[in-house]
Amino acid sequence: MNRRRSAFPVHLALAAVSLVMLVPFYWVVKTSITGENIFAYPPSLLPVEPHLFYYVDAWYTIPFPRYLFNSVVVAAMVILANLVFNAAAGYALTKSFPGKRWIILLLLACMMIPFHATIIPAYLVTGRLGLLNTHLGLALPAFSHIICIFVFKANFDAIPASLVQAARIDGVPESRILLKVILPLAKPAVATNLILSFIWSWNDFLWPLIITRDQAMQTLPLGLSAFLAQFEDATGALYAFCVMVLAPGLLVFLLAQKEFIRGLTSGARKG
Amino acid sequence: MAGLALPRPRRQLIARRRHREHVLIWTLLLPALAIFLLFRILPLIWNLWLSFQYWEPGKPSRFAGLEHYQEMVLFDDVFWEALWNTFKYMATAPLAILLALALALLVDRPIRGRNVYRTIIFLSYPLTVVAVGVIWRWLYDEKVGLINFVLRELGLIDEPIRFLETYATALPSVIVAAIWQIVGFFMIILLTGLQSIPPHLYEAAAVDGVPRSAQFFRITLPLLRPSLFLCFVIGIIASFTSFDLIYTMTGGGPGHATELLVTYVYKVAFGRTEFDYAAAVTMVMFSLFLGLALLGNWLAGGDAGRIEVSE
Numbered sequence: 001m002n003r004r005r006s007a008f009p010v011h012l013a014l015a016a017v018s019l020v021m022l023v024p025f026y027w028v029v030k031t032s033i034t035g036e037n038i039f040a041y042p043p044s045l046l047p048v049e050p051h052l053f054y055y056v057d058a059w060y061t062i063p064f065p066r067y068l069f070n071s072v073v074v075a076a077m078v079i080l081a082n083l084v085f086n087a088a089a090g091y092a093l094t095k096s097f098p099g100k101r102w103i104i105l106l107l108l109a110c111m112m113i114p115f116h117a118t119i120i121p122a123y124l125v126t127g128r129l130g131l132l133n134t135h136l137g138l139a140l141p142a143f144s145h146i147i148c149i150f151v152f153k154a155n156f157d158a159i160p161a162s163l164v165q166a167a168r169i170d171g172v173p174e175s176r177i178l179l180k181v182i183l184p185l186a187k188p189a190v191a192t193n194l195i196l197s198f199i200w201s202w203n204d205f206l207w208p209l210i211i212t213r214d215q216a217m218q219t220l221p222l223g224l225s226a227f228l229a230q231f232e233d234a235t236g237a238l239y240a241f242c243v244m245v246l247a248p249g250l251l252v253f254l255l256a257q258k259e260f261i262r263g264l265t266s267g268a269r270k271g
Numbered sequence: 272m273a274g275l276a277l278p279r280p281r282r283q284l285i286a287r288r289r290h291r292e293h294v295l296i297w298t299l300l301l302p303a304l305a306i307f308l309l310f311r312i313l314p315l316i317w318n319l320w321l322s323f324q325y326w327e328p329g330k331p332s333r334f335a336g337l338e339h340y341q342e343m344v345l346f347d348d349v350f351w352e353a354l355w356n357t358f359k360y361m362a363t364a365p366l367a368i369l370l371a372l373a374l375a376l377l378v379d380r381p382i383r384g385r386n387v388y389r390t391i392i393f394l395s396y397p398l399t400v401v402a403v404g405v406i407w408r409w410l411y412d413e414k415v416g417l418i419n420f421v422l423r424e425l426g427l428i429d430e431p432i433r434f435l436e437t438y439a440t441a442l443p444s445v446i447v448a449a450i451w452q453i454v455g456f457f458m459i460i461l462l463t464g465l466q467s468i469p470p471h472l473y474e475a476a477a478v479d480g481v482p483r484s485a486q487f488f489r490i491t492l493p494l495l496r497p498s499l500f501l502c503f504v505i506g507i508i509a510s511f512t513s514f515d516l517i518y519t520m521t522g523g524g525p526g527h528a529t530e531l532l533v534t535y536v537y538k539v540a541f542g543r544t545e546f547d548y549a550a551a552v553t554m555v556m557f558s559l560f561l562g563l564a565l566l567g568n569w570l571a572g573g574d575a576g577r578i579e580v581s582e
Contacts, residue, residue, distance in 0.1 A: 007382045014377055018391045024451070025394075027417050028406045042424075043415045085306065088299035097296050103304070110311045112564060116512045116533050117557040120321065120540050120550050121314035141310040144303040174295055203399040205515045210541060221401040225519060228405055242405045246398055253397045257390065260397065264456065265463045 032239035054240035061237065064244070066216060067223035074138045074208075074219060075201040081143035082197040083190065089144070090152025090189070091178060111146050116206065123210055133213050142201055148193045151263055155189035156182060192263035195256045202249050220245045315557075321550035328544060339551035350552060352527045353535040357510055357556075359442060360449075360531060364506025367450045368499060371457030376491075378458070379465045389462070393455035400452070404519025407448040411435050435521050441528045445520050449513060457502045464498030465491070500571030504564050511560045532556040 031038055033050040058064055093104065115122070122141060123132075131137030159182060167177050183190075205221045212218050218226065224245050227238055253260055322339055324332040343350045374392060378385045395403070410417050411434040419431040434444040468491065476486050492499075514533045517523060523530040523538070532552065540549035 007380070010377050010380060010382055011384075014374075014388045017374060018388060021392055021395060021451070021455070023417070024406045024410060027410060031409065039415050041415055043417065043420055081302075085303040089303035092296045092299040095292070095296050097293055103300065106304075107307070110307045112561060113311045113315055113557075114508060114512050114560065115310075116514065116536075117553055117560070118311060118314035118318060119536070120546050120553065121317035122310055123540075124317065124546075125309060125314065141306070144306045146307070149303060174292065199397050203397075203401075205399075205401050205518075206537070209518075210537075221399050221515075224399075224401050224405065228408075228519065238405065239409065242402045246402050249397055249399060250394070253394075254390075257393075261393070261459055265460060 028239050028242055032236055032243050034236060038236050038239075052240075054236040055244070057235075057237040058241040058244065062223060062227055062241065063215060064223070064241070067218055067220045070135065070138075070217060071202060071219040073135050075198055077135065077139040078142045078201040079194055079197050081139070082145060082148055082193050085144040086148045086152050086193055087183065087186070087190070089149045091156055091182065093149070093153045094156045107146050107149065115141065119206065119210060122207075126211055132211050133217050135217070137211050138208055138217070138219065139201070141207060142197070142204065145193075145197060145200070147263070148189075148196060151192050152186065152189045155186045159185050188259070188262070191256060191259040195252065195260045196263045198252060199249055199260070318550045318553055318557075321547055322554045324547050326547035326550075328546075332547070335547065339548050340555075342548070343551055343555070349527050349530065349535060350532075350555075353530040353532045354555075354559075356442060356528075356530055357532045357559075360446065360510040360513065361507060363446050363449045363453070363509065364503055366446075367454045367457050367506065368461075368502045370450070371454050371461055371502065372495075372499075374454070374458045375461035375465055379462060389459070392458055395452045395454075396456040398452065400515035401519050403448065403452055404516050407444075407451075408435065408520055411444055436525055438525055438528045441521055441525060445516060445529055448520065449509070449516060452516075453506070453509065456505070460502055460505075461495065461498050464495045468494045497571050500567050504567040504571075507560065507563045507567060511556060532559075 030045075030047045032054050033047050033052065034044075093100070126132055126137045126140070129137070129140075131140065163185075164177060164181060167181050172180075203221065204219070205225070208219045208222045209225070212222065215223075215226070224238075224241055227241055231238060321332075323335055323337070325335045325338075326332045378389050378392070411419075413419060413431050413433045413436075416431075416434075418434070419428075422428045423431065432440065434440045472490050472494075473486060476490060481489070510531070511533060513531060514537065517529055517531055517534050518537075521529040523534045527535075533556065536549050536552050536556065539545050539552060
């Protein structure tokens with residue numbers, strides 16, 4: 001807006017805030033590679049005798065590979081289901097059909113029901129389906145995110161109708177039009193869906209906490225929480241574990257920042 | 272319509288094609304709708320029903336009327352404490368929004384490296400909340416926590432503070448961690464709002480010699496209202512859903528100093544297996560949430576967080 005003013009105070013303020021935002025990251029990474037007793041006072045600001053022992057420790061003393069496997073399986077199921085279900089529903093909502101108004105109202109109403117307000121019956125439903133303590137049970141409630149349906153719908157709406165019309169005149173069946181013409185043009189929505197459903201699944205904690213009963217089915221956040229409960233903060237391995245839980249999510253976010261933010265702000269943007 | 276003029280076989284063809292299309296549309300909608308019916312609508316109704324029942328695992332339930340609600344309101348001190356804490360936790364929203372607004376205004380300026388600043392400030396938002404809890408516990412640690420260390424080095428305190436174990440400081444300490452995580456998200460929402468303000472408004476104001484402070488209060492703030500209230504609604508949602516952070520950092524303690532309604536529901540339902548009573552607490556939580564969210568929506572001019580619905 002105003003280029004004439006010096007940018008220096010702005011940089012100073014932003015650098016200070018950035019420091020506050022980054023220090024917690026630094027501190028946990030530092031702790032996870034500190035070779036000395038992590039309870040030494042005063043704490044050293046730089047890592048002392050850095051080593052990766054705690055990472056090895058975390059990998060072997062806890063069933064880390066098992067947690068990782070569960071997290072990956074659940075995330076894969078959630079991502080796949082979200083892509084298929086949301087693309088299908090989003091596409092259907094670009095058409096006009098009787099009852100469409102009610103369906104949209106229903107979806108908007110469902111957005112006002114936080115998952116946290118449904119945990120007890122959701123547990124009972126999953127129990128009736130016989131899915132407690134299973135991968136499918138962990139993934140099922142997250143199989144479709146309403147916001148992602150609308151991301152798909154907006155993307156499909158932006159595809160020129162003439163293109164679809166041309167294919168239709170050529171006698172291409174609807175299902176093939178969807179697969180061969182429309183989906184390739186919906187890559188941004190696909191990317192947004194992928195990122196959001198991955199991050200949400202990866203970070204999910206309350207639902208796995210409720211429906212998993214034995215360690216073999218636990219996901220990474222749950223494993224981290226269990227590790228914390230068992231050892232308090234007595235060992236550096238906790239922080240190594242913590243870094244390993246954070247790393248994949250951070251990596252995905254940094255690689256696909258634009259898609260992530262677009263998905264999150266799609267509710268905020270108007271018109 | 273023109274369809275009437277068409278010969279009969281053609282009309283039938285169109286009708287059949289339309290019918291086929293409707294079948295396709297409903298088939299496409301069905302999977303997503305099934306999920307929402309199964310995990311949103313049905314649980315909500317079931318939850319309401321459950322809150323009026325006596326329920327024990329493996330036994331048929333009996334009608335309880337308003338028994339659970341009565342017990343909650345009249346005798347349950349923990350419920351009242353959790354309710355009060357939930358309101359206090361909402362303080363996260365205005366604090367984070369003020370901070371986010373300042374940051375959004377700063378990173379909206381044409382300065383070098385603003386994208387780097389944006390990324391850094393937003394970086395905490397997509398993190399696994401349990402890990403955030405572990406990190407902040409460590410920062411707050413009494414003996415070697417960074418926060419106590421810095422405060423002592425600066426000479427601000429003599430004795431280390433047990434932030435998360437002291438009744439008075441536990442909830443504010445968790446709120447600080449919550450703000451740290453959510454401020455970047457609010458900044459991005461407000462930035463999107465700022466960027467959608469037409470620049471010619473500022474140009475016109477500058478030509479008319481309107482001072483910058485007046486530009487902020489007369490142009491920026493009013494046009495940012497939907498974004499501000501969207502943040503507010505998200506903040507309210509957070510105060511009803513911040514389970515992970517509380518569970519990891521304090522477990523609701525010390526005593527019930529950081530108990531929120533959502534952590535209390537979890538404890539009653541899955542710690543004490545009193546699904547019926549927990550369902551009643553859930554209903555209170557949900558009604559409160561719905562009321563506040565609708566209020567926020569209404570204050571924002573009715574379109575905060577709304578997705579444009581075009582038919």
